[in-house]
Amino acid sequence: MNVPAVGHLGPPRLTAGLDQVERLDRRAHLAVHGELRPLGLEAALDLAERIGLRGRGGAGFPFARKLRAVAQSAQRRGLPVTVVVNGTEGEPASWKDKALLTRAPHLVLDGAALAAHALGAENIVIGVADDGVATDSVLAAVAERRMPAPTRLVTMPHRFISGESGALIRGINGDIPIPPGRKSLASDAGVGGRPTLLSNAETYAQLAVAARLGPYAFAEVGTTDEPGTVLLTVGGSARRPAVLEVPTGVPLMDVLDLCAATIGPGVLLGGFHGKWITAAAASRAVVSRAGLAEVGGTLGAGIMLPLGDGTCPLGEATRVLRYLAGQSAGQCGPCQLGLPDLARAMAALSDGSGGAASLDQIRTAAGGVRGRGACSHPDGTARFALSAVETFTPDIAAHLTRDGCGDPVRGVLPLPDGENSTAGRLVVDWSRCDGHGLCAQLAPELITLDANGYPSLSDAPVPPWLATGARKAIAMCPALALRQDA
Missing domain, CATH: 3.30.70.20 (Alpha-Beta Plaits)
Structure with missing residues (x-):
């Protein structure tokens, strides 16, 4: 598995220096980014709040609130803290965290070290997938420097749900890496039952950039409400797929044009738990959480998948739903029963066997799983399916009134090897x-x-x-x- 090309639109921050070398070792990293001074807890909280830093793994939870919750839990219970970097990236369409860990690992470790110092953490754990993409780079980076706490690497199965925070915590604790089946906060009881700060690789890298620049310089690019840059994985129909760093507020079309992507019937935003938008919506969208939500999309984990022309959108959606149904932990009814029903209903709509009734079946199956799962997997899968039927109305009409849209299913949306x-x-x-x-x-x-x-x-x-x-x-x-x- 090879990481896509890495580039930038606007000034590079996370990607600085990557146009010169394949990987920034410790010496090259310091030459590009400079030294980093540690921060106390209050200074770290103030910085995260002033730049509005949110988690970049998909949920977008405010980092300062998470940091404060861990600190308060540790003080209240008198327990040591663990800092966890989630670099598992189980979403098959996402590459941004792997790009950071393989090419700029010290930036991620800088952010983890800042958080660990601020919290007085006892240890740091870095979680990666067992696909072998990031392992060697992370181990080499840890060996090249001194961290403020003992730091170790753990590998998780490269599955969709293994990147879920609860699944990662279970895996670190030596259990099967699946969501725990009940809502729990890592800030209260994470690794070893201790207060745990868990965020994804890009979030820690953004913290390291902000600590060097300061809040004012950090906000020189991006929007007022969402300052700074974001990392995007652009794939799908893109002729030049890439991991791109872009300032928030840039037009989505600028990003797609840079990657030579055609839109076709729509663009999937946020990955397989994301939302589809039409070509018309894409033409007026800007890259930010608020900007993409305004056109019915989502930033999610920063995944942009234009569909392009010449492939059946309903067939593509069916492929993904079958994959998602098979990727669940199988520990609750919505996953065991509801997701296969949802995949079957989309397949019946795509191949014409279900007729107009299959639309109702999709909506019924999606409604039956939302809010009822042991984790967010059923909710995200339902969101993907409902967004598809709302976006691809011309294609649905062709499938219901004729023998389909006339296009084959080319497999534009990426699935792991063997899934087809x-x-x-x-x-x-x-x-x-x-x-x-x-x-x-x-x-x-x-x-x-x-x-x-x-x-x-x-x-x-x-x-x-x-x-x-x-x-x-x-x-x-x-x-x-x-x-x-x-």
Whole structure:
């Protein structure tokens, strides 16, 4: 896996020096950015508040509030603090944190060191994916410098939900890295049950930049409400995909033009838990949380995926929903039942088998999972699906009134290797199937019956938590018509 090209639109800060060298080691880092003085807690809080620093992992939580909550929890309970850098980036379309950790790791470590010094932290933990992209760079960077607290690296499975904060905390604690299933605050009980400051790699890097510049110089670029720059991962139809650093407030079209991207039916903003916007909305959008929300989008984790022309948008949405259904932890009903239903309904709309009723099924399935999951995965997946049906109305009309939009599904939206394979999917031998319907009773999460009583299957791989039901349905099929591709 190779990190995309890194560039900038406007003055480089996070990306400074990366046009000269492939990776900033400690010496090159100091030559570009200069020395960094530690900050006390009050100074760190004041800086984060004055620049309006928010988490850059997607949720956008104010960093100063998180920092204060950890400090207060540690004081109240008399426990030491852990600082966690979340660089797992399980979202397959996102590369900005990996770009920082592989090419400018010391900037991230600077921010973690600032936070650790301000909080008097006992240790620092850096979480990365087990895809091998950032591991060597981070280990080398830690070895090149002295941190204010013992610093270690942990690797997480490269899965969508492994980047969720609760999943990362569980993984660091030695548990299975899935969301904990109940709402809890890392500031109260994180690593080892201690108060924990957890934020993503870009957030810490932004803190390090601001500490060197000061709040006034930091705000010389960007908008008044959202000063500074943001890192964006631009992919999809872009002929020059890249991780770009841009000041907030720049037109979205400037970013897409720089990456030679065509929009087509729409642009997905914020990644697979984000929102679609039309080409018309993209033409007037500016890059900021407020600016993108104004046109119905979201900044999220800074992912911009224009769809381009020549691919079926509903087919692309179906691919992603199948992937998201398979990426859940499978520990609650909305994920186990609702997300496969949502993926099936979108597939029925895309291939025309569901007709107009499939639109209602999408809305019903999305409404059934929102606000009911053990984590935010069902909410984000529902948001993606509902945004697709709201944005792609001309294509939906073509699928309902004709034999589709006429475009193939080209796989413009990025999925991990192997996600498009047919391995692991349930398959029916139609020359044998007699429509007994027993399979749908044994594996209702995977199989439904059509109007004629014959099985209707999702062509998504069988997720691990449904494997037992799939095997039972295969074994008990009276006609021996059901199998699972190896």
